[in-house]
Amino acid sequence: MKEILINGIRIRQGQSMNIELPIAKLPTHTLIDLPIFIRSAKEEGPVVLISGGIHGDEINGVVTAKRLLEEMDESWKLLKGTLIFIPLVNIYGFLSNTRTFPDGRDLNRSFPGSKKGSLAGRIAYILNEQIIPQIDYGIDFHTGGRMLSNHPQIRVDYTDKIALELAKSFGTHYVVNSKYIEKSFRKAAFKAKKRILVFEGGESMRLDDYSIEEGVVGTKRFLASLGMIDFSAEPQETIFLKESNWVRAKASGIFNSSIKLGDSVKKGQILARISDPYGQIKVPVKSPADGFVLGLNNLPVINVGDALVHIGNE
Numbered sequence: 001m002k003e004i005l006i007n008g009i010r011i012r013q014g015q016s017m018n019i020e021l022p023i024a025k026l027p028t029h030t031l032i033d034l035p036i037f038i039r040s041a042k043e044e045g046p047v048v049l050i051s052g053g054i055h056g057d058e059i060n061g062v063v064t065a066k067r068l069l070e071e072m073d074e075s076w077k078l079l080k081g082t083l084i085f086i087p088l089v090n091i092y093g094f095l096s097n098t099r100t101f102p103d104g105r106d107l108n109r110s111f112p113g114s115k116k117g118s119l120a121g122r123i124a125y126i127l128n129e130q131i132i133p134q135i136d137y138g139i140d141f142h143t144g145g146r147m148l149s150n151h152p153q154i155r156v157d158y159t160d161k162i163a164l165e166l167a168k169s170f171g172t173h174y175v176v177n178s179k180y181i182e183k184s185f186r187k188a189a190f191k192a193k194k195r196i197l198v199f200e201g202g203e204s205m206r207l208d209d210y211s212i213e214e215g216v217v218g219t220k221r222f223l224a225s226l227g228m229i230d231f232s233a234e235p236q237e238t239i240f241l242k243e244s245n246w247v248r249a250k251a252s253g254i255f256n257s258s259i260k261l262g263d264s265v266k267k268g269q270i271l272a273r274i275s276d277p278y279g280q281i282k283v284p285v286k287s288p289a290d291g292f293v294l295g296l297n298n299l300p301v302i303n304v305g306d307a308l309v310h311i312g313n314e
């Protein structure tokens with residue numbers, strides 16, 4: 001019988017349990033712990049992690065993971081296997097509206113971490129030692145940055161055929177080629193021969209219903225493809241993008257885009273205009289190639305060189 005072992009606590013097949021893993025105390029001596037929710041079916045099967053908030057200001061991902069946990073508890077019948085939910089990994093960043101930890105580090109660049117390191121390293125160590133060994137697959141929910149919104153997309157390294165097949169079963173509109181990044185959670189899992197899909201949707205510090213819905217439905221398709229839940233959704237055409245690039249500002253000024261996230265664009269098409277605040281100078285922003293709008297800067301005031309529109313190419 002398969003069992004999950006986290007922090008010395010055994011969760012047998014068929015059991016459900018909520019664990020609070022002690023992390024460290026705040027300077028106020030308030031104890032911070034990491035809540036982990038385990039839901040297991042009687043029948044053995046894959047172990048899937050659903051995580052959000054590795055970046056503490058990416059609230060959309062936290063809410064997506066939270067919604068999946070709510071649906072699990074309210075309406076899903078788990079047919080086999082085990083789900084491990086960690087909806088909010090970076091509690092510190094969540095409290096302070098920041099991507100990073102109080103040590104200034106990005107958890108997603110801190111793997112494999114260390115037991116006695118600073119906070120980001122310690123959390124990376126816990127995920128690397130206690131969670132990755134238990135799972136077969138994971139879906140990690142992220143968003144774009146501040147004022148940078150992403151169209152819902154799964155990011156995988158196209159040289160990893162297994163991950164690519166998993167991304168197909170998620171069935172979101174766009175799948176984007178993204179190389180394994182050193183010291184990331186995704187790479188740490190890959191080194192352990194596990195696969196974590198990174199979902200990107202929306203922007204930090206903002207909730208985006210469409211991205212949440214795409215994340216929830218995609219996860220359900222993914223779990224159904226593993227035979228873990230009963231679910232069938234309208235199939236959606238998935239476009240596989242081999243590369244993606246940011247179109248950058250050729251001038252500073254007021255940025256006014258005329259395209260939407262998810263749009264298909266043609267080479268030479270005007271995506272936006274940059275003007276001075278007086279209407280004397282107008283600079284068009286053109287698409288360098290045919291492609292799809294994956295990400296968009298929502299800041300109206302921009303400087304030369306700023307990333308404006310993220311275009312993916314087939």
Ligand SMILES: [Zn+2]
Nearest residue numbers: 055058142143
């Ligand atoms: Zn992120």
